[in-house]
Amino acid sequence: MNIDTLKEYTPKVIESTRQNSLMQAIALGIPSMKNEEWKYTYYNKILQQGFAPTYTPATVNIKKDFIDKHSVSGNNIVFLNGIYQPELSSLKPSAGVVFTNTANTSEQISNDFLIELNNAFATDGLYLEISDNVILTDLIEVLYIQSNTSGIIQHRNKIKIGKHAQVSLAEYYISYDNLPVYVNNVTHIEIDERAIFDSYKIQDGGEVFYITEQTFVQQAKNSTATVNTFSLSGAITRNVLQFDSQDERTLSNMNGLYLLKKNEHVDNRTLVNHNAPNCESNELYKGIIDGNAVGVFNGKIRVAQEAQKTNAFQSNRNILLSEDAAIYTKPQLEIFADDVKCSHGATIAQIEESELFYLQARGIGKDVARGLLVYAFAGELLEKIKHEALKLSLKKRIADLLNIEI
Amino acid sequence: MLKIKNLHVSIEGKKILKGFSLDVNAGEIHAIMGPNGTGKSTLAAVLAGKEGYEITDGTVEFEGLNILELEPEERARLGVFLAFQYPVEIPGVSNANFLKAAVNEIRKSKGLDNILPNDFLKMIREKMELVEMSKDFISRSVNQGFSGGEKKRNEIFQLAMLDPKLSILDETDSGLDIDALRIVANGVNKLRTSNNAFIVITHYQRLLEYIVPDIVHVMYDGKIVKSGDKNLALELEEKGYDWVKELDNVPAN
Ligand SMILES: Nc1ncnc2c1ncn2[C@@H]1O[C@H](COP(=O)(O)OP(=O)(O)O)[C@@H](O)[C@H]1O
Ligand SMILES: [Mg+2]
Numbered sequence: 193m194n195i196d197t198l199k200e201y202t203p204k205v206i207e208s209t210r211q212n213s214l215m216q217a218i219a220l221g222i223p224s225m226k227n228e229e230w231k232y233t234y235y236n237k238i239l240q241q242g243f244a245p246t247y248t249p250a251t252v253n254i255k256k257d258f259i260d261k262h263s264v265s266g267n268n269i270v271f272l273n274g275i276y277q278p279e280l281s282s283l284k285p286s287a288g289v290v291f292t293n294t295a296n297t298s299e300q301i302s303n304d305f306l307i308e309l310n311n312a313f314a315t316d317g318l319y320l321e322i323s324d325n326v327i328l329t330d331l332i333e334v335l336y337i338q339s340n341t342s343g344i345i346q347h348r349n350k351i352k353i354g355k356h357a358q359v360s361l362a363e364y365y366i367s368y369d370n371l372p373v374y375v376n377n378v379t380h381i382e383i384d385e386r387a388i389f390d391s392y393k394i395q396d397g398g399e400v401f402y403i404t405e406q407t408f409v410q411q412a413k414n415s416t417a418t419v420n421t422f423s424l425s426g427a428i429t430r431n432v433l434q435f436d437s438q439d440e441r442t443l444s445n446m447n448g449l450y451l452l453k454k455n456e457h458v459d460n461r462t463l464v465n466h467n468a469p470n471c472e473s474n475e476l477y478k479g480i481i482d483g484n485a486v487g488v489f490n491g492k493i494r495v496a497q498e499a500q501k502t503n504a505f506q507s508n509r510n511i512l513l514s515e516d517a518a519i520y521t522k523p524q525l526e527i528f529a530d531d532v533k534c535s536h537g538a539t540i541a542q543i544e545e546s547e548l549f550y551l552q553a554r555g556i557g558k559d560v561a562r563g564l565l566v567y568a569f570a571g572e573l574l575e576k577i578k579h580e581a582l583k584l585s586l587k588k589r590i591a592d593l594l595n596i597e598i
Numbered sequence: 599m600l601k602i603k604n605l606h607v608s609i610e611g612k613k614i615l616k617g618f619s620l621d622v623n624a625g626e627i628h629a630i631m632g633p634n635g636t637g638k639s640t641l642a643a644v645l646a647g648k649e650g651y652e653i654t655d656g657t658v659e660f661e662g663l664n665i666l667e668l669e670p671e672e673r674a675r676l677g678v679f680l681a682f683q684y685p686v687e688i689p690g691v692s693n694a695n696f697l698k699a700a701v702n703e704i705r706k707s708k709g710l711d712n713i714l715p716n717d718f719l720k721m722i723r724e725k726m727e728l729v730e731m732s733k734d735f736i737s738r739s740v741n742q743g744f745s746g747g748e749k750k751r752n753e754i755f756q757l758a759m760l761d762p763k764l765s766i767l768d769e770t771d772s773g774l775d776i777d778a779l780r781i782v783a784n785g786v787n788k789l790r791t792s793n794n795a796f797i798v799i800t801h802y803q804r805l806l807e808y809i810v811p812d813i814v815h816v817m818y819d820g821k822i823v824k825s826g827d828k829n830l831a832l833e834l835e836e837k838g839y840d841w842v843k844e845l846d847n848v849p850a851n
Binding site for chain 2: 553558567569571
């Protein structure tokens with residue numbers, strides 16, 4: 193796809209809002225590496241695989257046991273090539289939980305090409321509304337299953353969590369047949385006062401899976417939001433995660449683990465806007481990069497002048513397993529308040545030779561020894577998972593990827 | 599079992615071992631004593647296969663096999679075990695996962711299946727008793743936050759778990775109080791058989807009261823300068839290491 197392809201769509205798009213978004217996307221142009229935000233990620237490489245927007249994605253028959261294999265809670269919402277699949281889904285009915293599949297595209301025009309692309313073409317998505325005081329113990333799972341399509345698959349999600357409610361959501365990016373696919377998601381989350389929201393993103397679609405996704409979290413007074421992003425496999429993955437703290441005493445947690453090999457590429461960009469006093473944000477991203485893989489981390493914290501007594505902590509730690517592996521890491525602090533505690537740190541290290549030798553000296557082969565050490569490094573993020581079944585399943589998956597037994 | 603002939607080893611061009619020779623047979627306990635900086639730990643590390651050492655001359659055979667070209671894990675699987683002078687802390691790797699990996703990797707090299715979980719637990723319990731490890735030990739990270747004594751006991755515990763043919767104990771006694779020393783020595787004495795052998799590297803004669811060696815070697819400046827029975831350790835303790843320096847000037851036996 194290129195801009196000319198997009199122009200060909202303009203006569204077909206009838207709705208005026210979509211028309212406006214398409215025009216805006218065309219005006220903005222395809223993201224270029226000259227743009228600071230895209231400095232290390234070559235977006236055109238995704239489009240060069242032959243992906244193009246579509247309103248009528250291809251479909252295939254998927255058996256229920258494929259869903260069961262990928263769901264740990266059995267409480268799930270399934271999308272196949274961007275289209276909701278009621279017969280494959282098994283969301284348990286629950287008082288105070290409203291789910292519909294509607295793409296909540298926005299009429300406001302943004303300055304982001306990918307949001308406008310999503311605005312113009314997203315036909316389906318998750319709309320989830322949790323009423324005040326509802327506490328859900330079951331994890332809600334969303335499965336984005338992709339199968340052999342050159343269509344750009346775009347979900348447009350909106351999640352609203354009521355006052356005092358508690359909800360956990362896991363989103364899985366899954367490939368059905370390991371053929372090239374591209375997903376461009378946009379998700380807006382509104383968290384009301386004193387609510388607690390946990391999100392897990394599991395990106396494990398395999399070597400020819402492309403993802404660009406953007407998640408915007410708005411937090412009201414005293415709310416807690418945690419987003420855990422696990423990037424375990426994928427050709428190019430770009431995650432934009434933004435928190436807006438609107439009122440006092442919000443807690444925002446961002447955790448990320450990326451495990452890269454071969455030519456994989458993951459770009460994590462986070463932004464926390466602290467707009468009110470007495471709020472806290474904690475951020476921990478850890479990367480393990482092997483082969484020719486590239487990791488990018490950009491973490492921005494903005495503390496507005498009125499956001500006094502903000503505590504904001506950020507840490508990005510990386511292990512490079514090969515000489516050709518690379519990480520570009522950049523913290524950005526923009527602090528306009530004077531009474532704040534902010535810290536950031538980035539580390540890039542190799543496997544500790546003395547640790548490796550100690551394990552080898554006990555008969556453990558070099559690969560398994562490395563695997564154990566990497567698994568230990570990743571462990572901190574796995575331990576943050578609050579749902580035991582999900583934790584166990586991710587532990588197993590990561591042990592598998594590292595060729596170790598746990 | 600082990601035949602070291604005229605071993606010369608350098609680190610970054612600096613000569614450390616200068617013609618070290620030693621024969622160890624099954625069933626024997628050898629003590630190596632010598633002042634700091636003499637090359638005892640270097641010898642242990644070279645035997646275990648640590649990288650970064652330049653072997654300029656000599657041979658090391660273990661059960662008739664030249665092991666100098668082997669990876670550390672291959673040597674361990676053959677039955678060579680080094681109890682580290684400074685055991686390494688490995689945050690995040692539990693003792694249980696570590697030992698399971700080690701036991702299973704060694705079993706795999708012998709064509710055996712993974713150990714059954716129950717057998718593994720039983721084995722752990724049994725061996726933990728041997729060195730009086732506390733119960734929570736197994737879920738803790740390898741050596742992390744362990745006291746000096748716990749680290750050394752953990753080395754002997756691993757030795758018990760892996761049941762090697764040749765064990766090299768590098769100053770396992772240093773930093774141990776008398777109770778811990780007794781526990782460690784007891785462990786070693788119980789593990790001793792006519793089929794395995796020990797090289798006990800130590801600075802002090804004290805340990806050798808508990809682990810009684812068949813042969814004592816005095817090492818100085820990269821080689822053995824005198825060998826004798828256990829009384830040599832006492833003589834050394836009495837005369838001090840200055841005496842050793844004089845010995846260096848006469849040819850070794
Ligand atoms: N990694 C190293 N790099 C340089 N010199 C070393 C290294 N390890 C040991 N040495 C030197 O080698 C000599 C022998 O050290 P070591 O084998 O530890 O002796 P011992 O165990 O008998 O005290 C010492 O002079 C020490 O400084
Ligand atoms: Mg030493």
